Every structure is written in C-alpha cells, then in structure tokens.
Amino acid sequence: MDKFIIQGGKNLRGTVSISGAKNASLALMPATLLASGKYELANTPDLRDVTTMSKLLQTMGVTIERNNHTLHINTFRVNKFEAPYEHVKKMRASIYALGPLVTRYGKAKVSMPGGCAWGPRPVNLHLEALKKLGANIELDRGYIIARAKRLKAARIVFSTSSVGATGNTLMAAVLAKGTTRIENAAIEPEIANLVEMLAAMGAKIDGIGTTTLEVEGVDALHPANVSTIPDRIEAGTILVAGALCNGKIRAENCNPEHLSALIAKLKDAGMKLNIGSSFIELHAPKEIFPVDVTTAPYPGFPTDMQAQWIALMSIAKGSSTVTDTIYFDRFKHVPELIRLGANIDLNENVAVVKGVKKLIGAKVMSTDLRASAALILAGLRAEGETEVLRVYHLDRGYEAIEKKLQKLGANIKRVSGEEF
C-alpha cells in the first residue's frame, strides 16, 4: 500500500495537461461488447479502474492492448458473459457489462455490486429498466442473472437521474426491437461521450443532449473509434489545488464547458479565471471567500467535487455550507480534514465549514477516491508534513496525480511497497 508524504505550503505555478475521463472510459469500454470487431479508444487515462475494466473484459474473451493513451480493443472472441465478483467488488462500474451482454448475447451474469466506501449505492434503476425492455432478471447467490431472446423497446421513466442506469439502458436499447424512450435521462458529459460512440457504431439516438432520449433499435452495430472526453473532475481537482495554494496555474486539454458550475463557484470564491476553448487559467487571490454549494446532476455542481470543495472552504474567510443531494453519506473526508485543523460540523448531508486561518499537517487516511483527493489538497495547503495513507483509492481515478502536482511545484512524494 502506497502513501503520500506532502510538505505543505508551496505556491503552485505552471501548466498541467488533463487526462481522459475515467467515468467516460468506464462506459465506452464495455460498449465495445455491442459489436464484434476492432476499436480504438483514444485519450483513455492510465489508471486503476481502467485496468480493472480491461481485466473484466479480458475474462470475457476481449483482447485489449494499450499504446500510450489509445486502447486497441478486439471483441471478435467474446465467449463468456459473466462479470465475476473479484472484479465487481473492486469497481462498481462493472455493472456496465450487464446491458451490452444481455442485449447482444441474450445472457449476462454480473455480480451484484455491494455498498461502496461511503454507503449504499443501489442498482435498482438498472434492473427495472432492463426488465421493462423484456429481460428476465433473477438474483442468485450474489449474482444478477439476466436473460432475453431479443429485448423489446419500452418507455422508461427514471425516478432519479442516474448516470449508470442511463448508460446501461442506452446500451441495451440500441439493439432492442423498436423505439425506446428514456425520460429523465442523465445528461452528464460522460453519457454524451457514450452516445457519441453508440451513434458512431450505427445506433439511432434522438434527443442527444436532452433528458429525453429516443433510441430506435437496430439489428446490428459495427465497431467505431472514439476519443474519450477530458476528465472534468481531474481538471476541477487541479483547479482547487491552485485555489488552495496561492496558485497561478493553467489546466490544459480540458473542456471548460463541462466545468461551468465549478467555474461559477470558483469565481464567487474570488478566483481570477481566464478561460479558453480547451484551457482554464486560475490566479488565486490572497483571501478566499466562503461559497455555499449544493451538488446536483449535471450541469449542477458535481458530487465528485464535493470533498475537494470542502477542503477549499476550510480555509475560506468565513462560513459556508456544502450539501450533497446525490450521496447523503459521502462525507468520510470530514473527520480526516478535522485532523488537519479544519472546523466542520456535519449534519446529515450538510457540512457547515467555518474557515480557519491555517491547516496543520498530520497523518490522515483516505477512504475513497474523492476523499483522497480532498486530503491531498488540504495537505498541500497545510503547514508542515501531511501523510496521506491508503492512496490506492486515489490511483483508481487519477492518472499520476502526484507527478502533475510536482510539475506545479508541490512537494509531494509517493512512498511505495510498505504496509501502512
């Protein structure tokens, strides 16, 4: 298990290039199950969840080679229709195998994802939508067993906006018979990237960019090459690092349009921003203003930036509230931030953050991906040394984050291979 050792207090200066989006790759990769052949997925980030998804697809007979940031995927020899527990327990996005397998091969056996590090994350919407499309679904000893001859179109109205359920339903509907209507569909950029790929594969999808999608099922799709969108959460995390560390930084190869909610909040907090079509420059002020945020589905403020925002607000000049409406329990970073000197009261899903003058380094432990990011950001700002333990969570979703931060002048190093 690796840990990071950070000497805080360095001002950040310089430019970093943003990698491809984890949550887009995790949808694009299983979409290759929908048609036999060769695919190239460009701008695929090199991180642990992508490796887990590769291993999962390989167990099904898919071959995958990485050439820098391009994945070469060949799905000619898919011969197993199962997502086993050992992969699903590492990564819930394995559930994305369900829709493509059942619609293309008529059968799928996918281990039921359990809770995640911060609480329950059900998959009922995925299963209900597949049932509506005609799949027979049973639960057997921890596995979801789905069977269908050919799925049939249906009207699916999601009670909650769900990224994963929208992705799974889309992938199932593209090969179903007839026209499926998906209402209250998620419109996250990662879903738009998936829609782009499905359309390039020959899928017929109307209403792109809106919450109502109409999918006219086709008999067969063909492989396609696509480029993964930039990771808006990585870009946001880097920008907040700059905001915390008196930064003058530039995030390149990102899509500022995908970051509009965060950009508005950064401006409210006093950041000077210069925004181009594919870059954002941030110049931090001496004082950070307190700014309330409430997470919401896209284009609202992302839950995946909630922890990092609390880290920023912990040194703001005044009090702010940070409310998570997507995941009520996603606050495992709060007690750890308090160990660094932050003053935070947590009342259910609302954190009241009273800005302090300084954070002071300590040993802290990360519990999930974005919590880890928040602890590193706070450690960069804190006086003295911070040790962030269990950074394997971070490696799931950030490509070489410490190298990117080092490039900006941060004093952060990875210590590997010991038990901490």
Ligand code: EPU
């Ligand atoms: N929900 C249900 N039932 C379902 C599915 C979702 O009640 O069947 C609820 C969830 O509990 C949550 C809300 O719907 O309250 C939204 O969850 P969603 O399904 O959109 O989440 P997800 O698809 O499981 C993706 C990202 C998450 C990100 C969320 C929300 C991927 C692989 N994961 O998860 O990313 O937090 O959307 O934006 O795309 C991360 O990258 O750190 C991460 C956790």
